[in-house]
Amino acid sequence: MNKGTFYVVGVGPGDPELMTLKATKILDKCPAWLAPAARKNGDSTALTIVNGAMQSEGKDILIHHFPMKKVLSGTEQDSELQDAWEAAALWVNEKLENGQDVALPTLGDPAIYCTGFYVCETLLARHPDVNVEIIPGISAIGATAAAAKTPLCLGDDKLVVIPAVFENGDLRETLETFDSMVFMKVYKSMDRLVPLLKELNLLDKAVLVERTSMGAEQVHHDLESLIGRELHYFSTLIVRKRK
Numbered sequence: 001m002n003k004g005t006f007y008v009v010g011v012g013p014g015d016p017e018l019m020t021l022k023a024t025k026i027l028d029k030c031p032a033w034l035a036p037a038a039r040k041n042g043d044s045t046a047l048t049i050v051n052g053a054m055q056s057e058g059k060d061i062l063i064h065h066f067p068m069k070k071v072l073s074g075t076e077q078d079s080e081l082q083d084a085w086e087a088a089a090l091w092v093n094e095k096l097e098n099g100q101d102v103a104l105p106t107l108g109d110p111a112i113y114c115t116g117f118y119v120c121e122t123l124l125a126r127h128p129d130v131n132v133e134i135i136p137g138i139s140a141i142g143a144t145a146a147a148a149k150t151p152l153c154l155g156d157d158k159l160v161v162i163p164a165v166f167e168n169g170d171l172r173e174t175l176e177t178f179d180s181m182v183f184m185k186v187y188k189s190m191d192r193l194v195p196l197l198k199e200l201n202l203l204d205k206a207v208l209v210e211r212t213s214m215g216a217e218q219v220h221h222d223l224e225s226l227i228g229r230e231l232h233y234f235s236t237l238i239v240r241k242r243k
C-alpha cells in the first residue's frame with residue numbers, strides 16, 4: 001500500500017473567503033485533519049476558518065493542543081512542546097501508514113511562525129521517507145496591510161518581520177534600522193513599543209490591526225490610546241517610515 005501524504009495547509013488570516021481554492025481542494029481530498037488548538041480543550045482557529053468555507057462531515061478530525069510557548073532557534077525546546085509535536089507526528093504517521101492523506105490546516109501562511117513546520121520536522125526526523133507538501137496561504141502580514149490600506153514596501157524599502165517579544169534595546173535597534181516593519185505577537189508589547197515609537201517620532205507611521213478579517217476587525221491609528229489596554233492575540237503592527 002502506498003503511504004499517504006502529509007499536507008500543511010495555510011487557510012488565511014480569518015475570513016474563509018481568503019482561503020485559496022487549492023487549500024479547499026486539498027482539505028477536501030484528505031480524510032484526516034489535524035487541527036491545531038492553542039488552548040487545552042479549546043477551539044482550533046484554523047478549523048473554524050475551514051468550517052466557514054466547506055463541509056467537514058465524515059472527516060476524521062483530531063483537535064490537538066500545542067502549548068503557546070516561546071520557541072528559540074538553536075536551543076533545546078520545552079518538553080511539553082516537544083511532547084505535543086511528537087504526539088501529533090505519531091497520529092499523522094499512523095494515518096499515512098494506512099494510506100490516508102492527512103491535512104494540518106494552519107492560520108495564515110505555513111511559512112510564518114507555524115506549528116505545522118515543527119510537526120513536519122518531528123515527523124521527518126522519525127520517518128525520513130514521508131511525503132510532505134506545503135500549501136501556501138494568505139498571511140496576516142498581507143491581510144493586515146490590506147486592512148490598514150498601506151503597502152508594506154515600495155521601491156527600495158527594506159522590510160523586516162519580527163516577533164515583538166524581544167527586549168527594548170532590540171526593538172529600538174529594529175525601529176532605527178529598517179524602513180518598514182511588521183511586528184507580530186505584539187499583543188503584550190504595546191506598552192513598551194508605544195513610548196519607543198513616540199521617542200523616535202514614528203507614532204504617525206504606525207498602525208495596528210486587531211483580528212484582521214475575523215469579523216470584529218479593528219484598525220488602530222491612535223496607538224497611545226492602546227496603552228494599558230488588553231489587546232487580542234491576533235494583533236499585528238505595521239510601522240512604515242515612508243508613509
Ligand SMILES: C[S@@+](CC[C@H](N)C(=O)[O-])C[C@H]1O[C@@H](n2cnc3c(N)ncnc32)[C@H](O)[C@@H]1O
Nearest residue numbers: 108109112113139140184185211212234235236
Ligand atoms: C503564530 S503567528 C501565526 C502567523 C500566521 N502563520 C500567518 O501567516 O499569519 C500568530 C501571530 O500572527 C498574527 N496574526 C495572525 N492572524 C491574525 C489576524 N487575523 N489579525 C491580526 N494578526 C494576526 C498576530 O501577530 C499573532 O500574534
